[in-house]
Amino acid sequence: MEDSEWILVKEPTDRDIWNPSLKNAEKSSRPLEIRFNESAKHWTDALPIGNGRLGAMVWGGVTTEILNLNEDTLWTGTPGDYTNPEAPKSLAEVRKLVDNGQYAEATEAAVNLMDNFPEVYQLLGDIKLEFDDSQGTFHEVKYERVLDLDTAKVKVNYSVGGVEFAREYFASNPDQVIAAKVSANKPGCLTFTLSMDSKMHHHTYVSGNNQITMEGSCPGKRKTTKVYVNDNPEGIKFAAILDLQINEGSGIIHVLDNRRFRVEKCDWAIILLVAASSFNGPFTAVDSKKDPKSECSSMMNSIKKFSYSELYARHLDDYQKLFHRVSLQLSKNSDSVASESATVSTADRVKSFKTDEDPSLVELLFQYGRYLLIACSRPGTQPANLQGIWNYMLEPPWDCAPHLNINLQMNYWHALSCNLKECQEPLFDYITSLSINGSKTAKVNYEASGWVAHHVSDNWAKTSPDRGQAVWALWQMGGAWLCTHLWEHYTYTMDKAFLANRAYPLLEGCTSFLLDWLIEGRGGYLETNPSTSPEHNFTAPDGKPASVSYSSTMDMSIIREVFNDIIFAAEVLGKSEDDLIKRVCKAQPRLRPTEIARDGTIMEWAQDFEDPEPHHRHVSHLFGVFPGHTITVAETPALCKATDNTLYKRGEEGPGWSTTWKAALWARLHDSEHAYRMVKHLFYLVDPDHEVNFEGGLYSNLFTAHPPFQIDANFGFSAAIAEMLVQSTMKDLYLLPALPRDKWQNGCVKGLKARGGVTVSICWNEGDLHEVGLSSNEQTTTKRLHYRGRTVAAKLLTGKVYTFNKQLNCVKTYTLF
Numbered sequence: 001m002e003d004s005e006w007i008l009v010k011e012p013t014d015r016d017i018w019n020p021s022l023k024n025a026e027k028s029s030r031p032l033e034i035r036f037n038e039s040a041k042h043w044t045d046a047l048p049i050g051n052g053r054l055g056a057m058v059w060g061g062v063t064t065e066i067l068n069l070n071e072d073t074l075w076t077g078t079p080g081d082y083t084n085p086e087a088p089k090s091l092a093e094v095r096k097l098v099d100n101g102q103y104a105e106a107t108e109a110a111v112n113l114m115d116n117f118p119e120v121y122q123l124l125g126d127i128k129l130e131f132d133d134s135q136g137t138f139h140e141v142k143y144e145r146v147l148d149l150d151t152a153k154v155k156v157n158y159s160v161g162g163v164e165f166a167r168e169y170f171a172s173n174p175d176q177v178i179a180a181k182v183s184a185n186k187p188g189c190l191t192f193t194l195s196m197d198s199k200m201h202h203h204t205y206v207s208g209n210n211q212i213t214m215e216g217s218c219p220g221k222r223k224t225t226k227v228y229v230n231d232n233p234e235g236i237k238f239a240a241i242l243d244l245q246i247n248e249g250s251g252i253i254h255v256l257d258n259r260r261f262r263v264e265k266c267d268w269a270i271i272l273l274v275a276a277s278s279f280n281g282p283f284t285a286v287d288s289k290k291d292p293k294s295e296c297s298s299m300m301n302s303i304k305k306f307s308y309s310e311l312y313a314r315h316l317d318d319y320q321k322l323f324h325r326v327s328l329q330l331s332k333n334s335d336s337v338a339s340e341s342a343t344v345s346t347a348d349r350v351k352s353f354k355t356d357e358d359p360s361l362v363e364l365l366f367q368y369g370r371y372l373l374i375a376c377s378r379p380g381t382q383p384a385n386l387q388g389i390w391n392y393m394l395e396p397p398w399d400c401a402p403h404l405n406i407n408l409q410m411n412y413w414h415a416l417s418c419n420l421k422e423c424q425e426p427l428f429d430y431i432t433s434l435s436i437n438g439s440k441t442a443k444v445n446y447e448a449s450g451w452v453a454h455h456v457s458d459n460w461a462k463t464s465p466d467r468g469q470a471v472w473a474l475w476q477m478g479g480a481w482l483c484t485h486l487w488e489h490y491t492y493t494m495d496k497a498f499l500a501n502r503a504y505p506l507l508e509g510c511t512s513f514l515l516d517w518l519i520e521g522r523g524g525y526l527e528t529n530p531s532t533s534p535e536h537n538f539t540a541p542d543g544k545p546a547s548v549s550y551s552s553t554m555d556m557s558i559i560r561e562v563f564n565d566i567i568f569a570a571e572v573l574g575k576s577e578d579d580l581i582k583r584v585c586k587a588q589p590r591l592r593p594t595e596i597a598r599d600g601t602i603m604e605w606a607q608d609f610e611d612p613e614p615h616h617r618h619v620s621h622l623f624g625v626f627p628g629h630t631i632t633v634a635e636t637p638a639l640c641k642a643t644d645n646t647l648y649k650r651g652e653e654g655p656g657w658s659t660t661w662k663a664a665l666w667a668r669l670h671d672s673e674h675a676y677r678m679v680k681h682l683f684y685l686v687d688p689d690h691e692v693n694f695e696g697g698l699y700s701n702l703f704t705a706h707p708p709f710q711i712d713a714n715f716g717f718s719a720a721i722a723e724m725l726v727q728s729t730m731k732d733l734y735l736l737p738a739l740p741r742d743k744w745q746n747g748c749v750k751g752l753k754a755r756g757g758v759t760v761s762i763c764w765n766e767g768d769l770h771e772v773g774l775s776s777n778e779q780t781t782t783k784r785l786h787y788r789g790r791t792v793a794a795k796l797l798t799g800k801v802y803t804f805n806k807q808l809n810c811v812k813t814y815t816l817f
Contacts (some may be wrong), residue, residue: 010460014325015751017816018773018801022748030360032149032367034346034702036060039145039788042688043068044709047147048390049178051171051377052426054275055389056127056178058169060145060156062133063165068392068541069124069178069240072382073279074200075459076222076235077119078286081493082437082464083444087113091446094548095519104544110530113445115464117458120222121400121494123391124240124275125198125214129182132191134160144343147701149364152319153312163189165542172315172377175303177309183268188250190269194240194704198395199684201234205621211300212242215293220286223395223812239292240275241300244445270308274299282433282461322374326751327722328366330359330744333766337420347700353683359744360419364678364723368702369718372711373423377411378392380460383426384411388711402430404478405455405534406618410657410712413487413627413664413719416492417726419753424489431482433461435509438479442513444757446476450512453479455534471547472535476517476528477558483510484558484627487565490572491730492550494757494778507566508580514559518591525592527551527606534620538609551592551606553621563588587645594624594631594639601646602639616656619696622646626668626723628660632763633670640669647674656696656704656713659792663720667738668727675724676740682717714719725762728754733774735787741767756781758796769806776800776815 033626039061045058046068055070077423090112097106156167158220164185171178184190195212196204197542202216220233244261246253251266254335263269276295303311309787349361376388386400386407402408408427415424438451439785441463446452453463466473486503488496519526529550540546563584570581597603604611604621624631649663654662663678682704684697691707699705705711726749727734733754750761750773757778763770769787776796785792785808803812 005245011320011321013751015056015315015327015761016324017702017759017775018750018803020748020771020773022763022765024771025060027048030364032364034147034149034364034368035343036145036347036399036700037143037343037345038140039689044390044688044701044703047701048149048193048372048375048388048703049152049154049169050375050389051173051176051178052374052376052381053176053389054171054178055376056147056169056171057390057392058154058156060154060167062143062158063133065129065131065156066193067127067169067178067180069126069273069275069538070274070389070391071124071240072236072376072389073277073459074122074124074218074236074238075119076122077458078220078235079283080460081463082115082441084113084115084464085444086605087445088447091530097250098448098529098548098550099393101541103540103546103549106530107470107546109547110470110548113465113470114257114467114473117222117467118399118401118458119460120388121385121391121396121459122200122218123198124238125196125200125202127242127271127273128195128197130193130195136304137396138480140769146476149323150320151316152323152371152375152494161461165190168446170312170315170695171375173312174314175205175306175311176299176320177311179308179315180812181268182271186730187267188265190266191264192269193256193260193262194242194244194718195272196240199413200238203417204259206255207241207260208255209255210261212244212259212261213293213296214240214242222399227676234286236286237278237292238255238275239277239296240273241296243272243300243304245270258728262295272300272303274303275629279459282459283436296500299609300465316419316664319374322420322422323370324366324369324399326367328363328749330363330747332357332359332743336404339596340380342523345493345686345700346702350683350685350698350700350702353680355703357680357743359747360765361683362744365682365698365702365714366721369714370418370420372714373411374416377423377426379422381426383408383430384711384715385711386518386712396707396711399458402452402457404457404482405472405475405620406657406661407712409481409485410512410625410661410716410719412715413464414711414722416713417722417752417753419442419522419759421489421493421753424485427482431479431486431506432502434463434482435506437461438513439464439509442538446513446517448513448516450509450516451479452513453482454519468803469547470530473531474548474817475532475534480514480558483507484561484612485567490569491755492753492757496572499569502664504566504569504573507562507569511566511580511584514562515580515587518559518587521550521592523549523591526587526590528555529593531606534618535602536604536616536618536620537612538605539612540609545612548608549605550608551604553594553604553606554623556592557594557621557628557630558622559631560588560591563591564630596638596642599645599649600642601649602642602799614649615651615653617658619646619650619658619665622665626664629729633668642670643669652678653694654696655694655706655710656682656698657706657710657716659696660704660713660716660720664716666721666725667720670734670737672724672738672740675720675738675744679717679720682713722752725749726752726754726760728756728758730755730782731782733758733760733783733785735762735772736764736769739764739767756783758783771806771811772804774804777816
């Protein structure tokens with residue numbers, strides 16, 4: 001399998017279709033690399049690779065190398081029943097208490113509406129390479145461990161006694177394999193033991209002369225208290241095959257205890273890992289006909305047709321078609337270059353950001369968010385969970401479960417603007433599954449049509465409320481918020497077939513539920529009851545703590561957004577006269593409007609309750625600003641001023657996802673100073689041995705912290721940076737609306753997407769727009785271009801690329817290749 005390198009001829013991507021005239025506009029000061037000068041000491045020091053379905057964390061130990069493995073369908077549990085026939089009676093009781101103003105009592109009674117916990121995301125296992133004792137004398141100064149975002153490959157290099165050792169790892173999507181190559185620059189110097197193990201119920205054995213097979217299963221139910229093996233039924237089955245190849249002519253492979261390989265004195269070794277499970281969708285029992293071991297054998301046989309270099313070339317071509325669509329270069333001034341050595345660790349760069357504010361580190365974290373989505377969410381996989389796909393624990397924080405009250409949505413905020421629309425497909429598949437279970441929950445629990453999902457789910461598409469307190473568990477808007485992503489996908493892609501065949505049926509079901517969920521309320525409004533503002537309590541007028549009331553601002557904002565979306569979608573599809581749309585149009589003006597509190601902030605609840613925690617991490621009541629569209633600088637200035645006040649009151653502290661949400665909110669308000677303050681706030685290096693809840697920050701591998709690790713802020717960061725540079729509606733395009741001109745005086749972004757199917761590239765110089773390149777692949781469109789108070793209408797023909805100067809005059813046009 002060892003052969004010469006291939007030369008790839010790349011297809012041009014969206015970043016290649018426009019070339020700026022500004023000299024050095026695309027000069028990048030540093031490579032897109034996450035760098036360590038030592039092996040990992042904590043899991044959050046390890047480097048992630050993934051192909052959407054399979055993931056690995058590379059530790060890079062010299063004497064012992066470990067790869068923690070994940071397969072995205074491995075969860076506890078089996079298909080569930082997410083209905084509660086007793087819920088309607090409890091619902092009536094809670095509503096009556098709310099109507100009587102007994103909010104604390106309603107909060108207590110709401111426990112009867114709860115269901116069970118979600119199931120838990122599991123791990124696959126570990127690959128371990130144990131090298132001979134001589135490796136312990138390696139030259140520490142020459143050690144490096146690097147994740148190269150440009151190639152999606154991890155490299156580990158070090159030297160021992162004049163011998164240079166190299167390892168490289170990548171996860172291929174087209175061939176569904178994790179591949180590794182270990183080599184030395186002198187013959188016969190490579191000796192190690194190779195094994196595969198797991199914390200899961202499993203067994204491993206050697207098959208043939210060069211493969212290790214692992215077979216096992218997940219628990220059939222989540223662990224609650226002490227569970228004995230015999231008490232827990234077998235759940236999803238899994239298998240993995242590890243294949244080992246060494247160079248011919250030298251080197252020997254020994255089999256140890258029928259579970260491991262001992263490799264002696266070879267020049268290089270290639271290791272391939274495939275894995276599969278019996279999971280066959282959220283509605284199929286775990287005793288399905290799928291045979292994971294047979295599937296693994298078939299995959300391995302297919303892969304063995306390719307050499308290692310061919311596998312890498314296929315991986316690189318697949319990955320770079322996505323990753324190379326967008327480029328970003330930022331600098332403080334036209335002469336700025338990297339002042340530090342290229343070998344400085346990324347952790348040290350994070351530490352120094354508070355003083356040097358290195359723009360290239362912002363570039364790196366922006367592109368890392370894109371890399372991670374490509375690595376954990378591809379067509380046919382599961383959606384990115386709370387940690388993407390990476391997890392080393394049997395009981396991970398918050399079960400690694402998709403949380404629908406911000407976290408799952410934030411995972412996909414950047415997919416469209418950052419030109420990764422394909423990576424959203426697992427989300428849409430997941431929404432479809434939720435709609436099936438959610439229709440049963442809606443009918444039985446709420447006696448409503450359509451479908452509903454609450455604040456947390458799992459791989460089995462759980463749609464009932466979580467077990468626990470109403471303040472987080474009782475929230476019926478999870479599915480509705482997800483549905484806004486369906487319309488957003490259409491606005492960016494203009495894919496009418498997607499809108500008609502996938503999005504609209506889901507929007508219809510969601511809207512049907514919302515119409516039934518709304519009831520006649522105070523002041524002639526339609527209201528939601530019971531209602532909460534996610535995870536945030538208030539002090540009721542009687543002085544008691546409570547979370548359940550009616551018509552929280554977030555409820556109303558999400559419903560208003562969904563109603564707007566389905567009305568627009570109906571117009572596109574010629575369905576405006578349908579009965580459902582007529583009902584929506586009749587209900588829409590009766591939704592309680594967003595109101596301003598006595599202190600000038602946005603009211604979070606329908607009443608101006610006392611807030612016992614004004615610095616709370618959630619900013620749910622600002623949904624209408626971002627990611628929603630009902631509060632805008634142009635059309636609702638009073639509400640925007642109240643949003644300013646709300647953000648000031650909330651403060652800057654909070655977990656990573658709260659930080660990036662606030663950055664995006666300030667960007668939507670066109671406030672570059674405060675948007676940048678939140679960007680800077682994220683660059684705080686977290687010590688895994690001394691974590692503080694809700695402090696946010698970054699781990700040394702640039703995973704974002706709650707703490708602990710949650711991946712949502714990695715994605716939210718990329719979305720916030722995109723919002724600072726480009727904002728759009730179907731008719732408008734705002735250029736550099738929140739650019740921190742004193743921090744990023746010069747820069748160039750290429751390949752971002754805007755609504756209406758437009759590709760946007762912008763270069764700026766000395767804090768001022770230099771030129772912008774626009775193209776539309778989908779259809780001829782007219783956009784109003786906005787820049788610093790100037791507005792110009794521009795007609796964009798399909799297949800043409802247009803260049804506009806800072807006066808927004810078109811100065812060049814050419815035909816797209």
